[in-house]
Each structure stands twice: as C-alpha cells, then as structure tokens.
Amino acid sequence: MDLVVLVAIQVLYAIASLALISVGLAIIFGMMRVINLAHGEFLMLGGYAAIVATSNGMSIWLAMLVVAPIVVGIIGVIVERTIIRFLYGRMIDTMLATWGLSLFLVGLTTAMFGNTTVGISAPLGSFQIGAYRTSVYTLFVIAVATGVLAGIYAVMRWTRLGLLARGTMQNANMAAALGVNPPRVYAITFGVGAALSGLAGAVLAPVSGVFPTIGVAYVAKSFITVIGGGAAILSGTASASVLFGTINQIATFATTPVFGEVALLAAAIVLIRLLPQGITGRFFRRGL
C-alpha cells in the first residue's frame, strides 16, 4: 500500500515536471506561433541564475522563485525585441534564428561557467511513507507546477492583461484597431513565457544539476508535450503532461528508465497519429 502511494507521488512528480518544462514553450508557441528552439536554453539559464544567486549567499527560495524567472524573463524580452519581432509569421526563419540563439547561449554559458555539472542540494529533507522514504522537494515541485498552472489560468481568465493577450493572439489587427499595442503585448507574452521557463529550470536544478547542454534533455520532451497537447495552452499542456508523465513513470517503474523513455515517445507517436491536432483538437476544445 505504501509503495502504491510512493509510486503515485512519483507519477505526480513526472506530470508536474513535464508541465513545468512545457508551459513556457506552450505560451510562446501556442499563443505566438513562434517555434522557440532556444527553449531548453531558457531552462538552463534559469538553473544557472538560481545556482549563481544561491552561491552568492541568497536564500535558495528567493533565488529559484524570484531571481531566476526575472533574469530569464528579461533575457526573453531582450531576445524578442532584438530577434523575434522581425520574424513574426515566418516560422522557418524563427526556427533558424532561435536555433542559432540556442547554440550561442550554450557557447556563452560554457565560456562563463565551464562545461561541468554544477548543482545545489535539494532543500527540505525527506519524509516517511510506511516503510519508504522520499524527498519533500518532490512535493514542492508538484506544488509549484500546480501553482503555475493555476496562476496562468487566473491571469488569462480574469485579468485585463490576459484578455488583451488572448485578443491580440486571435486577431492582432482587430486588437490594434481597438487601441491595443500588439508589439508590446508580444514582448510581454514572450517575456512571461521565458520567465516561466526560467522558473522551471531553477526549480528542477537541485534535482538534475545544471550544465550548458542540459537544454537538449528538456527541449524534445517539452515540444512533444506541447504538440501532443494541441491548441489550447493550459488544458493542452496539462492533459498531455498527465498522459505522458503517467505512461513514462509507470513504464519506468515496471521496467527500466530506457523503456520509460521509449514508452513516452511511442505514446506520443500514437497520439499524434490518432489526434493530429493534439488532445485539445478533440477534447477540452473550449479550454484555455
């Protein structure tokens, strides 16, 4: 029985980490149709921001939850203003540009921090479930993911900013005619997407460590999740994370991590074959 609880926590954790690493991409890709191949590097930068801040004596919580998103958010706005804004509607060109950006960021961080794994110890200790132990940090990651998804829902649903963002994404010309400044909305949206990626990278840093090329490990999974989720940002990311996270973790537990990854990819292929528009192309269509 306690093993079931433990596995359930692991499954929730897998879902939460998938949702965390994908949600920033979902906002940038889903709302702005920009394929950001530098997404993994935004996560990596978040991890470095948190580790640098912590090693300079800042509280780990402040470093992860405040510093990392702000730093990466600012980087995101700079990237949007200097590169992305010239390329809206040119999908292939944005892919090339963000791929170049990704290589540049990997090179830059390698030059600054060296190509070695750095990390911080996970805070919070562990707790007992019957005969088993697991880390409290696992629960913290689940809580952060839940908080982020709830926060996005609240902003999109109930604030003026969310309304303007949704309106601009649906029809930028109409929004402009009604007095909205679309370039500003784009910049803010891109910045928010980047900030959420930074937050995810920081929150996962104590678990996986950080090195300049860690983005590669994240970017494929986040794209699979976002594409599998389909058009609706929030319900898409959430439902795809639940599906893939559960399959991945149960397969891992039953066999090995290798088969866990294979199962996740196989599930993604089957899903895209059956539902080319992603989960929200068929279900939860009216979700956010």
Place this chain on the structure above:
Amino acid sequence: MKLNRRSFLQSTAGAAAASTLSFPAWAEDPIGVASVHDLSGGLDIYGKPMVDALTLAVEEANAAGGLLGRQIKLINYDTQSNMQLYTQFAQQAALKDKVAVVHGGITSASREVIRPVLDRFKTLYFYNTQYEGGVCDRNQFDTGVTPAQTVEKLVPYAMKKWGKKVYVVAADYNYGQITSQWVKKYVLENGGEVPSIDFFPLDVTNFGPTISKIQAAKPDFVWSALVGGAHISFYRQWAAAGMRKSIPMASTTFAVGNEHIVLSPDECNGMLICYNYFQDLKNPTNAAFVSSFQKRFGADYPNITELAMGTYQGFRLWAEAVKKASSVDRLKVIEALETGISIDAPSGKVTIDPPTHHCVLDVHIAEVNNKKLNVLEDFPQQKPADTAAVCNLIKNPNDNQQYVIKI
C-alpha cells in the same frame, strides 16, 4: 648579376625545397605524443585532470632533457565527449602527426573506437583508465585498475560491514554492463545476493522511480557504477529522499570525476571506494608529485584523481620503455615494456604484467568524508587476475579481443 622574376623564383623555390627536404634529417625534431581525451562535454570531469597530469609528465620529461636527447611534443585532441571524433582524431594522430604513442580514451566505448584504428595504423596505444578488464591486444597497454584488483577487495569489505544483499545501479554501456557482472560474481562468491541490476543511459537525470524500486527491494547496500555528469543527480536524489543514512553505498566510479567535491558532504559521506591512487597517500614520491602538480596547476587544484594518476603513470612507463629500447619504434618499445618494466610512482610501485599488458600495482579502500577521501585499508601489489585468466600475449601475441566475463 641580373635578377629577373624567373631566376628569382627558381632560386628561392630551390632553397625552400632544400630546406624542407633536409628538415627531417635533423636528429633534434621532437617525439610526438598524442593525447586523445574529452576536454568538454559530459565526460570532461574525467578528461581535464588526465590531460593536466599528462602535460605535467611531458614537461617533467622535457625539463630533464627529453627522451633519447629529443624533446617531447604533446599533441592534444579534444574529443568533446563525442565518439565520432575519437575515430577522426586517432587517425589524425597516427597518419598525419605520426606520433610515437597515443594516450587516451576515457570510457570503454571510446577505447573500443580507437583501439582498432591504432591497431590498423600500427601506433602504440596506452589506455590509462580504470575499466572492466579483459582487453587482450599486443598493441595496447592498460595502466588502470580492473575488477579483480578493486571490486574483489571492496565487495567483501563492504559486505562484512553492511550485509549480504547488494543492489547494483550501473551506466548502460560496456563498462557498466561488464563491471556489474563482476560485482555480481564477487557478491555471490562471498555468499551474498544481487536482487537487481539497473542500467541507465548516460543522459538520464531522473532517478525517482529507481530509488523507489531500491527501497522496495530493501538491500543492505547499493553498488554504483554510474558514469558522467548527468548521473551525479542519482546521488543528489538519493540523499534528498533521505536514503543515505539508511542504505549505504559502495562504488567503482565515484570520486573518479571528483563527485565528492561537486556534491555536499551530506550527499555522499560514508561511501566506500577502491582505487590505485588517492592524493593523500603517504609516501615521499607522492609528496614530491603533489607539490610539483600544485606548483604547476595551482595550490587550489581540487583533487588529483585516479584517472589523472593512471595517465601520469602510463606516460612514465612508456618513457622508461623508450629509454630501455633506445628507440621510439613501436615493436622495440613493446618488447621493452614486455620485459616487465617497473616505475616508482606516486601510487607505489607500478609494474607492467607482460602476459596481459596490464599493471601490477597497489590498491586502497577509502571512505568519502567531508570532501576528502580517507584511506582505510591497503592492498599492496595486486595482479590483474581477471585479464590474466583469459589473456596471454606472450603465448598468443596475435590475440586481439576483449574477453567478457560469463556468469
């Protein structure tokens, strides 16, 4: 004399040709030594100290007048943790640079990539990493420790201390696959059991489900043969789950990449390891070595690793053989090495074992304690018995394969 364009070109071309032609005839041109190691990418935690040690060894030899009156030129190749580059750089070292010897290869996978290349192009090869044993190839010398030298000692030590049920986690390539079989063999021989062996590709960072599985199996201790930067997160997640205090751990790879310095003491204290070299070994040769190493690379150099020492000793053994053979010719150097050449190294006496081309050397069991490695027990002059059981290059000089243990 009238100098026109044509006569000028003729005379200068002639002079240039003469100078390039005469150049190789000089006895003073340096001896090329190639280093093929990962200096970037996920395996650089191993490669950097190895290249530093090789650099120091070459500089020391040059300061002492070089070899056979010639200076030694170290040619460094960074393979960037990428297997394709190993093939390319091994070929380049053998064919373009025509080096006398190649030192390099870190993972067993990379060794198996360059070994056939250097065999084909008849270039002497030193593999200086502790590994799973069994390579039998007259062109190659192995200066690292193998399971019969380390696992055989550490398994009974850890079982006596902690208990008989051992759960093994290992990296998913030939090193982890074969080493975990050795661990299993020695555990069974000592009357223990191995409930499971789990393998992980080098880029896996999420060990949550595995940690649950280990808890469900309730072993007395865990044996880690995990490799590389990504796998460090296993130790972090293990400690974060509160497991370090309830289930102890032994390893054949930990601290080789200075993991004990990267991790906090709370994440790895108490782990048992077994290698040929530790920086804190007490002997005059080592004291002199550590002080010249720190003079060269800084007193704050984190830790001189097992692999760095293997590389240093590998170069020294090769240099001794060159002196003995009075030549850098491949066959003459191999024959000199096969006389059982011996050096007084910082790790103690290191001798080439002629039939296996491996080394007879001291090993030590140590415990990780507050970012230090404290030596607990010494085992002098261990023979490479695992490889010796299957490989005899004196009797069968044309043997060329890696023997794999069968259980």
